[in-house]
Amino acid sequence: MAAIVTDNVTLFLNLPRYILVYLGIWLRPDNYATLYRLYTAIILLSQYSFVFLEFIYIALAWGDMDAVTEASFLLFTQASVCFKVTRFLINKKKFVDLMSLMEEEVFQAQNDRHVRCLLNQSVLLRRLCSFFLGSALTTCTLWGLMPIVDRTDGERIFPFLIWMPVNPQKSPEYEYGYFYQMAAIYISAFLFIGVDNAALSMIMFGCAQLEIIMDKIEQIKRVPMSGKLKKDERERLIQENQVSLVECLKHHQAVIRFIEKAEDTYHANIFFQLTGSVAIICIIGLRITAAAPGSVQFIGMLSYMVTMLSQLFLYCWCGNELTIRSEILREVMYLCPWHEQSNSFRKILWMAMERMKRPIIFKAGHYIPLSRPTFVAILRSSYSYFAVLNQTQNKEK
Template identity: 30%
Template sequence: MAENLSYFGVTPHLKNLRFCGFYQLDSNSSKMKKALHTAYMRLILSLILLYTCQQIMKVYQDRDDVNKVMDTMFLLLTNSDSIYKQIVLWKKAHRIEVLLSIMKGPIFNQKKQEHEKQLSATARQAKILLRVFNTTALFTCLLWVLYPVINVHVQGKPVEFAIWLPFDVNISPYTYFAAFYVWVQTSWLAFSNTTMDVFITFFLAQCKTQLSILRLDLEHIVEKSKEEAKISSEDFKNVLDTRLKIVLSHYDEIITFSGIIQEVFGGAVMYQFLVSGWIICTTAYKTVNINPMSVEFVSMIMYMSCILTELFIFCFYGNEVTHESEKLIESAYAMDWLEIPVKCKRALIMFMERIKRNINLVAGDLVPLSNSTFVSVVRSSYTFYAFLKNTN
């Protein structure tokens, strides 16, 4: 069994984020490496800000043409969301390190056989989601670049990119230079943004998994204590008392963990909800006028799928955390509490009073992370789209 199985699942995310210049190096790295990587992070942020400014200039340039503005707006909003998350990872890195330390700690990694299955499943799901999400995003960006190249070589049509450039992109070799520049920037942002989303989601998934493990320990605490007392020849009351203290410490650690998640990422997720409605709206506005048999249409559908998936995983795992915390009280009732000593019963009663208050994660201290929120955002997006279409 891995020593830090709880932390193991997040290592690919950290590797990607450090490679992309979105997160600091490990504290064990040398001062020289840290200094060079910090300079690298600043360079990456500068390039992303430059690309975003080019998009803003393009929107201003085409402000009288709604269709051209829509061609740029959905990517501009996505980039602004990515920049927000990047700044959060930079400014609140010390709090994120606390989350990582908790996942490395003994409470989240109790090295019990019954815990390994759930921790391994969470780590495996995180890796699969990261790989699929990254691959889909990169393939979408590749299709975006292929579209103007196909227009030039096959159909002989003029091309136009969704950024401002100081030269005519329809003059060779500027077409290929612009296509390469857009491909690098969008691919970098897509890879980084999807990694950040799955990174945040992993903390939610880990919180849910730890609650499931806590419920499992609580339901079987009496029988496990009896088994341990029989094997070790210790007093049952002492073994039970020790296990109950671990359960209480585990719950305290989960409360701390969930609180830091909301403190660090609540604002970023809230901004994601705010801009996603407009992103979906502008993407739909652009997609309905595209030939369904074209490469551009396929790329827009894939992009829309990525945005909807981002929203869904936040809401789904946030809803799962709340659901597991609600079931804690049922697990407390399900245990064989008739055989518990009076001293432990008192502690259990106090614990049951505490867990009556569910863990409800919210975005920006306002919007709950739940499945109903996902439905509300999608409905709002359709309302924005209908309004924009009717106005136009």
């Protein structure tokens, strides 16, 4: 059956490509390469300088528990952005190889049902990531409003607690500092969604391919044992079914190789995000309890909590979907009319099902499986640390 040529890269990577191109992180264009490098350096400088200034502030405020905790959650977030973007740039060759794999013939749709599988997964991912992006931008906007709404005694303050080499009480120094902080944090939000979406797209592409394999298995034809079929027609059907099964297994092996390469490319990013999320969620919880209910700071922290939880949930949910589909595929293979096929068909099917007893699991750091239990475990750990720190803080007061 002839393949229907679909642009899988555009289908799954259009959103991160659009974001990262405009932030200078995507593949370098052939034209204006020098200017693009300079633009990339400016973007990276905005993020690394923010982390550096955050370190200075924490060092100067060391001993003040409230100031340190208020500054720490942003330090973890910005450090995560810098780490992810740097890893993305270092592993750009691996990323190019993954995009090349996505366009291989084995991953091309062969009919309208396969196209729908690809479309459904790409649209679902786009909607989830759009919610994450909207939540992140809402949080950034609320942070930008804090100096305006929560201004006390007419004293001007910056949106974030970082050391600044300018005086907020003077103009235009305050305006420059305010613009730098807000520009850096908005860039950070877009970098987050761009790099994360690129990794999640690879996982969801694997899910779509497993669904296509299931569809192929379901199309294996029955070979009735009655005398209605002539011998040559019966042998032809048996041969076609065996060819289809072998094709499905080759497709499955290609999916496994693709996911392994994707894990090798992104495992460090996701591991850093999962481990850092424990500290970030814990600190955000402390800031929420300290803020006045209904204030802009309270709403901003609550929005930030939703953003971090949605980011964490996206990774765990996508990884869980991949594992579930790899397990369902084994059941679908068992439900095919194998009892009406040849002995060689049954032997191949048996070996494939034995191999599929080990499902496809995407792991962060080659160690932590992306799954719903992992998501719950991280929330439990975050709450445990939060309870301890909150109790310690209350005793000090």
